[in-house]
Amino acid sequence: MRKLAPIPYGSLFFAPMEGITDEAFRKTILKLFPEWDYLACDFLRVPSAGRYPAKHLVRHFGKELFELPWVQEKTMYQILTSHRAFTAEMVRQVDELEIPWLDVNIGCPSPTVCRNGGGSFLLTDIPKLGALLAEVRSNYRGRLTAKIRVGYKDTTNFEESIRMLNDVGVEAITVHGRTQAQMYKEPADWSFIRRAVELSKVPVIGNGDVWETADIDRMLRETGCHAVMAARGALKAPWMAQDYRRGFFDRDGSATFKRIKAFFQDYRALLETENISMRGLLKQSKSVSRFMLEGADGGEAIRRKLILSQTVPEFFSVIDSL
Ligand SMILES: Cc1cc2nc3c(=O)[nH]c(=O)nc-3n(C[C@H](O)[C@H](O)[C@H](O)COP(=O)(O)O)c2cc1C
Numbered sequence: 659m660r661k662l663a664p665i666p667y668g669s670l671f672f673a674p675m676e677g678i679t680d681e682a683f684r685k686t687i688l689k690l691f692p693e694w695d696y697l698a699c700d701f702l703r704v705p706s707a708g709r710y711p712a713k714h715l716v717r718h719f720g721k722e723l724f725e726l727p728w729v730q731e732k733t734m735y736q737i738l739t740s741h742r743a744f745t746a747e748m749v750r751q752v753d754e755l756e757i758p759w760l761d762v763n764i765g766c767p768s769p770t771v772c773r774n775g776g777g778s779f780l781l782t783d784i785p786k787l788g789a790l791l792a793e794v795r796s797n798y799r800g801r802l803t804a805k806i807r808v809g810y811k812d813t814t815n816f817e818e819s820i821r822m823l824n825d826v827g828v829e830a831i832t833v834h835g836r837t838q839a840q841m842y843k844e845p846a847d848w849s850f851i852r853r854a855v856e857l858s859k860v861p862v863i864g865n866g867d868v869w870e871t872a873d874i875d876r877m878l879r880e881t882g883c884h885a886v887m888a889a890r891g892a893l894k895a896p897w898m899a900q901d902y903r904r905g906f907f908d909r910d911g912s913a914t915f916k917r918i919k920a921f922f923q924d925y926r927a928l929l930e931t932e933n934i935s936m937r938g939l940l941k942q943s944k945s946v947s948r949f950m951l952e953g954a955d956g957g958e959a960i961r962r963k964l965i966l967s968q969t970v971p972e973f974f975s976v977i978d979s980l
Contacts, residue, residue: 659799660730660758665830665861665885666695668878670899673865673889674698674736674761674805677945681720682932684733686925693899694732694892695885701738701763703776704748715755723757734803736761740776741790749797758800762791764819765807767838778807778838784815788822795827805832805865808850811839816850820857831858832887835866842890851881863887870895871902893949896921914954915980922947922977936970943973 672679672687672694684697702718722729735757739745752760764787766777773779780787795802804823808816823831833854835846846866854862864883868874869891877886892898897917901907922943929939947964951957960976967973 659753659756660727662731662758662801665863667884669695669885670874670902671696671698671734671832671863671865671885671887672892672896672899673887674700674734674763675889675893676700678893678942680942681722682929682934682942683925683946684720685722686921686928687896688729688732689928690921690924691896691900693903695899696732696734698734698761698887699736701736701766704737704739704743704745706743708744709747709751712751712755715751715757719757724755730758734759734761736763736805738763738766738771738776739790740771740774740780741786742775745790746793746797749794753798753800756800759803760794760798760800761803761805761832762794763805765805765834765838767807767841772810772838778810781806781810781815781819781838784818784822787819788826791823791826791828801829802827803830803832804828805834807834807837808847809837811837813837813850817853817857820854824857824859828860830861830863830884832863832865833883835864848877848881851877851883855882855884861885865889867891871898871907874898874902890949893946894952895950914951914957918947918950919977919980921950922974926974940967940970940973943970 679698679700687694687697699719716724719735723733737748737760763777764780768777771777806819831854833851835848835850836844851862851864861884863885864877864881865887868877868886868888874886877883888898929942944965951961963976964973967976
């Protein structure tokens with residue numbers, strides 16, 4: 659099993675996002691904006707019986723993981739589980755495949771996932787979650803991390819969750835400053851990230867409401883966190899990490915359309931080399947475009963045209979007109 663270098667202070671993470679951060683998307687981001695220090699693959703659900711065929715894991719996590727060492731260094735691979743799922747089995751399989759970084763999703767707010775006892779619902783019983791994670795730890799030799807919300811319906815268990823994660827041997831914790839009940843709507847409360855930093859011996863990665871470059875420094879400064887993870891902000895402005903490293907602040911958004919166009923031209927070219935179906939290309943492109951135009955001057959009308967596009971040429975003729 660490859661041993662990963664420690665995560666440097668001030669690293670920037672492009673967050674996992676289901677339906678978006680698949681291999682083709684991550685490849686585009688790495689090619690266009692290598693300033694992102696780390697990317698994350700969205701979760702793979704642990705099956706409730708048996709094992710997936712290995713090729714299913716390869717398909718989900720991406721084949722470059724198994725071929726390119728630098729992709730291994732830069733990518734966090736995630737599972738979503740519950741007490742009912744075959745977690746130890748799956749973790750052993752991840753270990754056998756020598757996937758060097760495994761993150762456990764303890765934050766998913768989806769009502770269906772939570773009803774089945776997974777995602778952020780796991781935060782309702784910390785000792786039980788601790789036992790599950792101890793099982794994960796004992797079956798996995800690579801870097802184990804966890805991504806949590808600050809609670810399920812409330813934050814009563816928050817401090818206990820941070821202590822438990824340290825005790826079971828998790829090597830970094832991403833803290834998303836919202837409870838499950840807050841979904842994505844209310845502002846993320848960074849004071850919980852600061853509290854996690856005080857309580858944790860392992861690095862804390864701050865997450866929630868990083869919308870622009872200035873928020874990166876603000877989060878590092880206000881919370882003392884070790885690294886910063888952006889999700890919707892990163893999707894809206896995939897060039898955020900590049901701007902941050904270059905000290906560029908596009909306050910009036912004038913570069914936005916040009917950058918969206920350049921992004922999609924590369925994204926399309928890469929997806930086409932993957933032999934993705936036209937339907938798949940259209941679906942992916944729509945998910946990716948969802949956040950990019952938000953708040954941009956005249957962006958709403960363009961976004962609507964993109965979402966209503968019925969074919970790939972129609973979608974890209976809107977992009978080409980930008
Ligand atoms: C469309 C979408 C899909 C997501 N999928 C995942 C996922 O697969 N795994 C995960 O840990 N978090 C997932 N998240 C949560 C984000 O990684 C992040 O924690 C959350 O959006 C808060 O960060 P933000 O305020 O920067 O958006 C998802 C969020 C969105 C908007």
